[in-house]
Amino acid sequence: MLKTIVATLHTVMGSSLSQQSAVDTITQWRSRPPHVLIFDSSRREISQYMEAVDKLTQSPPNSKETNNKDLIAIAMARLKREFIAVLSRQADYQAGGPISTITTTAEFSSVADSTAYAFRYEDYVISDLPSTDVITYLKNIAQRMNSGGKLADCIRAYKSVRRTFLQAQLSRLRFEELSVNLNAKRYLWDELKIKMEFWVQLSKICVKKLFDREKKLCDQIFQGIVGINGPAKDECFVGTVQDFAAGLFSFAESMSLSNQPYERMETVFTVYDSFLSILPNVKALFDSVPGREIVIRCEETLSNVEIEVTRMLHDFEDAVLHEKPVSNSSDENG
Incomplete structure (x- = not known):
């Protein structure tokens, strides 16, 4: 049925539905239960509702039709519920079940447990994006909410659903453990x-796979739609992932300030090398006005890590020149 939905939506904008028919359609759907979706209805009903919304939002401001403004508000509320329901359904499908039932971090062993280091970037497989039919349907709703002056509501709904989904995915990866006690000096070195x-693997999974998927989804749903804050696709993407990106960089920055001895340079250099690997992706993903702050944060953190690596190299060179013994400090505090 989804293919017929898409075909229907492509023909809606040129329709000639009467004003009274538009009023009747919106009114009829108002009486239906919220859980009954237009998305799951017949081709005729989908076409008729979308045509009705177009008719009302395109009516002249001085139209003599009564209750036009109220009907548009009712239609926008219905479309918002529809948008949330369909987007949430897809998120549940991608997650392999309702997001609310996903196992939390506490049910896994700690990252500090050597058995917990099991996620590798090369082996991590993400779910596919929603089908083209579903994306087209969501895009059509976003366009109509924009025409009805409710794009901000659509953007907020989108960010709420996708942030919840991304949080669930990262909980499975124990992302929260990176933000627990960011003072790296308090950790034992092991x-x-x-x-x-763990950060080396997780940073690549986040930036190159999870964030990249979110970027593609935002682009496909909101492409060409512009709000008061600029392109909606940029606002949605950055608003969805920015807190998680900040968490990644916060851990790396904390590590760079821990003043590790040069004997531990190899591990620190691995973090630095991983940072260099994701930097081009970060710049490409956040190449927008709202994303600029994240790029700056990433570059500043990388600079701090680079300074730490340089210091350790100098300490190592100094030790060699002065023939200082290289101690084994793996059991010392960081």
């Missing part, structure tokens, strides 16, 4: 080393 190795 524990900090495991977290750093």
Whole structure:
């Protein structure tokens, strides 16, 4: 049925539905239960509702038709519920079940446990984007909410659903453990080393796979739609992932300030090398006005890590020149 939905929506804008028919259609759907979706209805009903919304939003401001403004508000509320329901359904499908039932971090072993370091970027597989039919349907709703002056509501709804979905995905990866006690100096080195190795894998999974998928989804649904804050696709994407991106960079920055001895340079350099790997992706993903702050944060954090690597190299060179013994400090505090 989805293919017929798409075909229908492509013909809606040129329709000639009468004003009274538009009023009747919106009124009839108002009486239906919220859980009954237009998305799941017949081709005729989908076409008729979308035509009705177009007719009302395109009516002249001085139209003599009564209750036009109220009917548009009713239609926008219905479309918002529709948008949330369809987007949430797709999120549940991608997650392999309702997001609210996904296992939390507490049910996994700690990252500090050597058995927990099990996620590798190369082996991590993400779910596919929703089908083209579903994306087209969501895009049509977003366009009509924009025409009805409710784009901000649509954007807020989108960010809420996708943030919840992304949070669930990252909980499975124990992302929260990177933000627990960011003072890296308090960790024993063995524990900090495991977290750093974990960060190397997680940073690439987030930036190159999870964030990239979110960017593509935003682009496909909101392409060409502009709100008061600029392109809606940029506002939605940055608003969805910015807190998680900040968490990644916060851990790396904390690590760079831990003043590790040069004997631990290899692990720190691995973090630096991973940072260099994701930087081009970060710049490409956040190449927008709302994303600029994240790019700056990433570059500043990378600079701090680079300074730490340089210091450790100098300490190592100094030790070699003065023939200082290289100590084994793996059991010392960081």
